[in-house]
Amino acid sequence: MIAPEVEIQVIASVVAVTCAIPGVFLVLRRMALMSDAISHSILLGIALGFLVAEDTSSPLLILAAAATGVVTVALVEVLNGTHLVKEDAAIGLVFPALFSIGVIIISRYAGDVHLDIDAVLLGELVFAPFDRLIIDGMDLGPRILWVMGTILLLNVIFIVLFYKEIKLSTFDAALAGALGFSPAVIHYLFMSLVSVTAVGAFDAVGSILVVALMIAPPASAYLLTDRLPWMIALSAGLGVLGAWSGYWLSYALDVSVAGSMATMTGVIFGITFLLAPQRGVVATARRRVRQKWEFAATMLAIHLLNHEDSPDADEESRVAHLQKHLRWDPAFAEGVVRRAERRGWVINPSNERLRLTDRGRSVARETTSA
């Protein structure tokens, strides 16, 4: 038998990849918070399934939970359709109500059995390896691994089969409709998939980690790439990374596994947010600074071109004069001149008197004529 900690990491990786695939589209379709709504309201489905089946291991619970997820989506749409509340409020009205009913049912009718609200929300990944799938006395590994593996397969099949349709309806719903794919059908199919994924995953990792795994890795990937296939692959990779590092964090500190994994997906997002090559905060700030200097150097070239061959050329091309005419402070003017010199746009032969080079002249002309 494989060591439980290895199995936990394998389970967590499968869950992370399974969540990342629908998560990418949730993020792109601006419906990230539907994952929050669904992962909470499925509690009602579980409670109702339990009332009927009176057995926590019955597959009816999973079915009812997935159905509640879809019902949540439908209720939000219905509420939206009345135009009496905005979409964000519709989500905020539906899932707390369904969740409350679920909590009440569980605490009234299922208080004695192992159907713990804490476990639903927070997950018990540590115990997952001990719930094994045994057929004919053969130990086939943790049950949840099979469940999540199946859901992962479903997700992959859906994306492969409907890649074109879901891509189009995500980026241009109107065009999708005009071409004859019903965005509504895709929407409900996709949201059913999100529900099934959430139901399968929350059993292992709890509903909050489902939200973290569905949103944080795709959002990080969104900052790293502009291509959909890459975004899916990166989300899956970052999700796995978050799951692994989270596991070791929880191991080191002896704290909640699901909480640590959620924390690590957040840390990964934070790093991407700051350091992403194109869209990170640092890169954006550096680009802004560079653009500011670039713009100023071009301004300088245009200024010199304007006054070239005019009577006041001597006066206008003095570095000190830039302060007056362009309202640059001395230090900034010095910097701009240095930069323009380095680019070979201007020369400064008899200190204080700037002259445009041919290159500088053509830059200024190109900019003004563009």
Add this chain to the structure above:
Amino acid sequence: MAIPLTELFTDYTLRTVALGAAALGTVSGSLGTFAVLRKQSLLGDAISHAALPGIALAFLLTGSKAPFVLVLGAAIAGWIGTLVVMAVVGATRIKEDSALGIVLSVFFGIGLVLLTYIQKLPNASQAGLDRFLFGQAATMLERDVIVIAGLGAVALLVTGLFWKEFKLLSFDRDFGATVGFPMRFVDVVLTSMLVISIVIGLQTVGVVLMSAMVVAPAAAARQWTDRTGGMFILAGIFGAVAGVSGAMVSSTAARLPTGPTIVLCMSAIVLLSLTIAPNRGLVWAWFRRQHARRALRVDAVLRDLEALAGQHATPGHGHPLATLEAMRVGHGNVSRSLGKLEERGFARRLPNGDWALTDRGAREAARLHESGNGGAA
């Protein structure tokens, strides 16, 4: 299962819980008005989840479980969560929904890590911190109520002082900035008040359900009024009613947790408001639609009469009901529409049972043409 109305005044625990729930419902309900108007309903969800690590850290740092300390920690964490959402939305192309989702799940995860860490500490009297997850109104003490009411009063007072600015922020932020109000500062103040209104309820309703206490009363109040002031007051009342009734209902039965019961009471108020609120409610909308449809039908029959009259030289020429019905197959009851026309003097019934256009009816039909009212013609 009688609702213990008298016990509300005699039973100490129930009175405390009801008072606390009422105070909390009033504050979160009324301040939720701005969240709903600004389409920030789900910000409350993020704030309440983000508060969890603050509670744990406040306990870790001070070792105290005094409600004020924990609420302060929750407020700071919730506030930081809001700032993170704003920073992510402002600095990258990530949209608000994803930013909210990340903040709520990651902060909650950090909170769980801290809570489980605290549980492992030796001698820590951490018992009771996890009641913030789902709320436990039954354990509410007088000092909790004092904190709720005190902080809530501050939040309401500040809202009163900034009333004009908050309204400006909610409806026309750009105009406010143009006329010289520091809108960013106003935004920070309003968000801070929202944070306060949320964190004071965490202990009662829990982080998962607290967002409902912000969204639902305001969404219900919106149906009854078009004025911000009215909506603010009404949302406060709805919140208080839901709080008190939820507390009372849950005290009547064993194992009926308070937080979810309060939320369900609130949901009932929302449902009722969506259906029966005057003007906006679904029932009224339905009646209005029926009325409009009937009016269109009557107009259409009038037009048919006019068209028929145009084919005859004599103005008062009668036409059989069957002809008119044939012109409107599948468009409802023609004889009822004719009755309406007769009531208004636009049509009259000839002795032989046929229908004819009156002079007034001819003028009305001409007016319909002129006003360009295409209707169901």
